[in-house]
Structure formats: structure tokens, C-alpha cells
Amino acid sequence: MSTIRDVARHAGVSTMTVSRVINRSGYTSAATRASVERAIAELGYVPNAVARHLRSKVTKTIALVLSDITNPFFTTIARGVEDVAGPRGFGVMFCNTDEDPGEEMDYLQMLTQRQVDGVLLVPAGSATEPLRLLRSRNVPVVVLDRRVRSRQVDQVRTDSVADSRLLVSHLTGLGHRRIAMLSGKRTISTATDRVAGYELALRDAGIPVDPRLVRYGGYGVARGYQMATEVMALDPAPTALFAANNFIAFGAIRRLHELRIHVPDDISLVSFDDLPDDWLIDPFLTVVDQPAYEMGRRAAELLLQRVDGAPPHDAQSIVLPGELMVRRSTAAPSPRPVAVA
Amino acid sequence: MSTIRDVARHAGVSTMTVSRVINRSGYTSAATRASVERAIAELGYVPNAVARHLRSKVTKTIALVLSDITNPFFTTIARGVEDVAGPRGFGVMFCNTDEDPGEEMDYLQMLTQRQVDGVLLVPAGSATEPLRLLRSRNVPVVVLDRRVRSRQVDQVRTDSVADSRLLVSHLTGLGHRRIAMLSGKRTISTATDRVAGYELALRDAGIPVDPRLVRYGGYGVARGYQMATEVMALDPAPTALFAANNFIAFGAIRRLHELRIHVPDDISLVSFDDLPDDWLIDPFLTVVDQPAYEMGRRAAELLLQRVDGAPPHDAQSIVLPGELMVRRSTAAPSPRPVAVA
DNA sequence: CTGTTAGCGCGTTCAG
DNA sequence: CTGAACGCGCTAACAG
Numbered sequence A, B: 001m002s003t004i005r006d007v008a009r010h011a012g013v014s015t016m017t018v019s020r021v022i023n024r025s026g027y028t029s030a031a032t033r034a035s036v037e038r039a040i041a042e043l044g045y046v047p048n049a050v051a052r053h054l055r056s057k058v059t060k061t062i063a064l065v066l067s068d069i070t071n072p073f074f075t076t077i078a079r080g081v082e083d084v085a086g087p088r089g090f091g092v093m094f095c096n097t098d099e100d101p102g103e104e105m106d107y108l109q110m111l112t113q114r115q116v117d118g119v120l121l122v123p124a125g126s127a128t129e130p131l132r133l134l135r136s137r138n139v140p141v142v143v144l145d146r147r148v149r150s151r152q153v154d155q156v157r158t159d160s161v162a163d164s165r166l167l168v169s170h171l172t173g174l175g176h177r178r179i180a181m182l183s184g185k186r187t188i189s190t191a192t193d194r195v196a197g198y199e200l201a202l203r204d205a206g207i208p209v210d211p212r213l214v215r216y217g218g219y220g221v222a223r224g225y226q227m228a229t230e231v232m233a234l235d236p237a238p239t240a241l242f243a244a245n246n247f248i249a250f251g252a253i254r255r256l257h258e259l260r261i262h263v264p265d266d267i268s269l270v271s272f273d274d275l276p277d278d279w280l281i282d283p284f285l286t287v288v289d290q291p292a293y294e295m296g297r298r299a300a301e302l303l304l305q306r307v308d309g310a311p312p313h314d315a316q317s318i319v320l321p322g323e324l325m326v327r328r329s330t331a332a333p334s335p336r337p338v339a340v341a
Numbered sequence C: 001c002t003g004t005t006a007g008c009g010c011g012t013t014c015a016g
Numbered sequence D: 001c002t003g004a005a006c007g008c009g010c011t012a013a014c015a016g
Helices: A004-011 A015-023 A030-043 A049-056 A072-088 A101-113 A128-136 A160-173 A189-204 A221-232 A246-258 A292-307 B004-011 B015-023 B030-043 B049-056 B072-088 B101-113 B128-136 B160-173 B189-204 B221-232 B246-258 B292-307
Strands: A061-066 A091-096 A118-121 A141-144 A154-158 A179-183 A214-216 A240-243 A268-272 A286-289 A317-320 A323-325 B061-066 B091-096 B118-121 B141-144 B154-158 B179-183 B214-216 B240-243 B268-272 B286-289 B317-320 B323-325
Touching: A004 A015, A004 A030, A015 A030, A049 B049, A061 A072, A061 A101, A061 A292, A072 A091, A072 A292, A072 B072, A072 B091, A091 A101, A091 B072, A101 A128, A118 A128, A118 A292, A128 A141, A141 A292, A154 A160, A154 A292, A160 A179, A160 A189, A160 A240, A160 A268, A160 A286, A160 A323, A179 A189, A179 A221, A179 A246, A189 A214, A214 A221, A221 A240, A221 A246, A240 A246, A246 A268, A292 A317, B004 B015, B004 B030, B015 B030, B061 B072, B061 B101, B061 B292, B072 B091, B072 B292, B091 B101, B101 B128, B118 B128, B118 B292, B128 B141, B141 B292, B154 B160, B154 B292, B160 B179, B160 B189, B160 B240, B160 B268, B160 B286, B160 B323, B179 B189, B179 B221, B179 B246, B189 B214, B214 B221, B221 B240, B221 B246, B240 B246, B246 B268, B292 B317
Parallel strands: A061 A091, A061 A118, A118 A141, A141 A154, A154 A317, A179 A214, A179 A240, A240 A268, A268 A286, B061 B091, B061 B118, B118 B141, B141 B154, B154 B317, B179 B214, B179 B240, B240 B268, B268 B286
Antiparallel strands: A091 B091, A286 A323, B286 B323
16 A cells, blocks of 8 residues: 655655645646646546545544434435445445444443544433533544433424324323323433323313333334233223334234234324324324434534534534324224223 | 553553553563553543554454444344454444445545445445455455355355245246346346246246247346336236345335235245234244344354464355245135236 | 644554 | 664654
């Protein structure tokens, strides 16, 4: 591997001149530029970005730390991120935390050592520790999808409380009064916010909250299955289920299917984040659709602004609109309640 | 940000000693080690990985270059990759080429400048150019999912010819004789291999290949829709459709739905790579299921072996088994052929 | 428009 | 067991 020095020697100029040619910085006469470029071609010289990064204090790399890239919601976010970062010359590293704050801290540790220019973080829990780490190392961060208390940090998300309220109001509007809430872990803002929206909607409709109907299981298919099993064993059983995310919904659907409980005739089901529209013949779930791709884009744009030195005060909170999509998984409550053995 | 030198001063030792403590290399007395560790803690010292990488010629970073992270098949691969790379201290950068060889080369250029230790490549076309680039820069590569001619390069994939033949034999076994093949771009090995398997299966069954039934559109929902539109306009129409990947299948399903053509009563449909099992209530498509997660794992393991200096001769070709999953989208051909207006 | 000097922060010599 | 010196490849600051 030849270095900038080899090129300089070969072209009979100084390394500085070569550097200028490569980076189009400063002035260079057409003649020297040409001879440098020829030397580069002849030697097959490839600039070493690591050395450049060491010198310039900038790595042109951002990280995307999320719970599970396997969830199409996050995949779509990732695509949005890459679509803005890539063309701007930024590399994107991704890390799966599986909602484990320990994993999250380990990754953040690694990432700061690598001097990433910024981090897009979907916090695995209360974000205070990770945020403190990042702040102490002066690395810009945008919190994605989930809410954090601090007004000092940039955030991009949807309004889980409002959107949840909308979704549940749709159910109460249909006449449902026993609605089970299958949510994520208590430490995650979207999980608690969606419960909060649920409670608001119930209050709007004058329905008391039955705590047995509210579950904080976790954002996974297995947890959805389990929570559905639990609430369907209650007496009386709920007439509607609210899954706080797509994976919970998938697990719940599986359980209902096993129990031969039909949606929406026997029970209604709503959720956040179904699968992408064009994957489905005929979307079935009534959901709040979050603009995942746009969330990824906006978050990346905001982060890159900070990286480019936008003043770190006046942190922004970008709250994108979710959209209620009423489809075929909701109907008026069944006249005869579901009987579970 | 404090440097190793600050720590050394603070602890009253040389930088070398600090380095030894950090990297657990060489001997250090318990006493000095303790005082160094205290200094590190007091100063909040964070080793600069970029400097280390410059020195050590190793970046502990690999790249995953694929067509579209949005496709759950590739997402699952990505997860497999990260699950082996992460714990070993490797960062993973991902790049979306959208099957564009130009984009692919741009990314590869960027990645080699960044001195990534290795690349996992899902080639966007004939892989010769990208592979030559990588080889000339001495960066190890494992080709994923798609086949390349060279016996010199590591590969991890399934056997598209055999699996396709299996899938189509299932159709001919049911009595189908007019089977449309909706494939990816001609430049992509899985697309041509699946066509090859299709032709073999037809030959096995003594059915001549009707070239009008074979389409090379591309691995996307829109292309699937379009190809389905085209073949369903033929007279006589096919009695079965073979989508070369999941996205093509989704597009085809949409078109069939519009045409009020029912699967499997009016037409049969098979595909590679449905959605992950636990996302679906009751999987419908008859498919060949590829072990995507395992492919990602194996490819990453192989790559990291090369990175760790496994001899580059004896390139490996790992061919993982696909599995035929017969489900409800296939049946014997309809007695009355589909009539399209 | 071009060159010189001096590091970026670390780890690898090789001496002690 | 520890330290001094050097250089990885590049660019910021100055000259000129």
C-alpha cells in the first residue's frame, strides 16, 4: 500500500500538495494537479481514512443503536438513516441492544472509543446513563422513537400518548368497555406512554381502568403471546386487545388463533406498526402507522447538523404525526362474550 | 479529552506502561497497575481507537454490503452477522446498494479507504469488478447469498438451482404445465439460477419451456406486480406462478388480488423467502425457506477467520440447505383456466 | 500557488 | 518489570 509520501515523491511535489489535490482544499495549479493525479493512478494510491480521521478529529461515522434490527419498524428507520448518511459520505454502524441497558452501555463505550461523530439512540431503558456517557464524551446524540425527560437533547418520535388515545377511542367509540392493554417494558417510554393514552381514552369514555387488563410484558412476539394468554383467561374476558407494537400483535394473534377466537367477530384487535403496506395483500390490522422512514431521515439529518457544528443549545424535539388506519380487525363488541375454557 | 500521556503523567509512569495496562499485554506489577487504573478513572480517560487502529493496521470493523436492508431476508442476515461480530468486538457498517453496481463500487471504495478489516458482499451484479477491487486492496471478502465463478473466494449461500427445481417439481407434481417464472435481474446469480432450476424441473417433467413465461424483472414489489400483470395477460394464462423472491411474490399477490384470481383455487403460487414464521398467523405461501440468520452467522464467522489470518488459499463455499415448505398457496391446476379480460 | 514543520494518540522497538 | 524514542499516514498552521 503506497502512502501519500510515495505519491508526493512520484509526482515531485510535497505531501501537502497531494493532500490538497485529494481533498480539493486550497489552490493547486492545473498542471501540478494533473501530475499528482497521474501519480495517484500509477501507484494505485488509496488514501488512508484512519490516518485522516486521527488528524482531523472527525470519523465521518455515525452509529445507530436500537433494540432489534429485525423489527421492520426499526429496519425502515435504519434505511431512512442510511439514505441520508450514505450520500453525505458518512458510514453507519448498527448495534442491537435487545432492550438490554447493559448491552447498550457496552456498545456506547465501544462507539465512543471509536470516536464516532454521533449516535442515533433508541434507548433500551431510562436513558439517563447512556446520555450522561455520551455528553461527557461530547458526542452528539439524537434520541429516536422514545422520549427522554431532558429538554437538552434532540429527539425524533411520534406522540405515543395522543396516538394511543386515538386508537383506544376508536375502540370505545365502537362500544368496547373491556379493553386489554398489552404493552412493552415499564422502563420504555413508548410502553408507558401508550398505556397513558389508553387510560386517557378510557377516562374520556367514562370507563374505569381495570388494572388486571394492563400488562407490561415486552415488545416481542413471545411476550405478546403470553400477555394475550393471560388476559384471555380473565373473567369476564376483554372484548378488545390493544397491542403496543407489531410484535406483540403477532403473538396475540397467534394466541387468539389457537383459542379459535375470531377477529373481529369475537374480539377486536389494534396495534402500533403493522407490516409495510406493500407486503400485505389486504392489510387487516387497525393500527397507528408511524412514519418510520421519515423518522430515520429526520433524525439523521438533525444529527448531521449537530455534527457539522450546529449550536448544541436549543435542542429540538421533532414529533412526527402517526396516522390511524382503521381496517378490518375492529368491530363492535360481540353480543355474546368470549368464553375461554 | 485526556490522552494516554496525561494518564502516564498522572500516575507517574510512562505511556508504555499505561498501554500495557490497557491492553493486558506484557507484565506489570500489581502496584503500578493499580495506580494506572486509578489515574484512568480519575481522568475519565478513554482510549482513542482511531489512533490505535492507525498504529495496529486493524480497525475491528467489517462491512455488510447488500441490496436493501428493508427486505426481511437481508435484515435477518444482518442480525446474524451482528450477533457474531458484536461480541467479538467488531463493529458492523451496512450499505444499501439497491442492486446498483455503481453504488456498490462507491461504497467499496469508501470502505477500503476506511480500512475495514473485511467485507460481506451481496453482489449487485457480476461481482468481478468489486472482487478485483477488494483483492487489489487486500481486504478479505465473503460473498453472501449470491454465487460467483471464482473458486478463490469464500461464499455462503443456498443452492438456488436445486431448491428452485424442488419448488417447481412440487408444482409439476400437482399437474401444472404452464408455470410462469417471475425472476430478478439477469445479472444476479440467484435470479438466473432459479430460472435454471425451473427449466430443469420442467425438463424432468417433460414440459417444454415457453420463453414467454420466463421474466427477468427484478427483486422488488413493483416488478413483481408488473411481471404478474404481463404473464396473466398471456393466452393461455399460466396455472401457476413462481416468484423468485418474497417481494416479487408480494407484488404478484397484489396483482392477482386485483384481478380477482384466487390462490390456490384459480392459480398456484410459490416463492423463495416468505416473511418470518412468527409474524404470520398461518403461513400461506408455499416457499423454499432459506436459513437467513444462519447464513449471516456463518458468513461473519468465515470472514472473521480470514481477518484473524486464516490462510487465504482453500477458499470455502458453504452451501446451506433450503427447506421446501408446502403450504396453502399450491393446489392442482384449476379445471377451468383463468380468463383475463 | 506550494513547501516546511509539527504533531494527532497510540504501540512497537530496544534498552535499561 | 519499566521507559525513551520513533513512526503509523495524514493535515493544520504557517511560511514563502
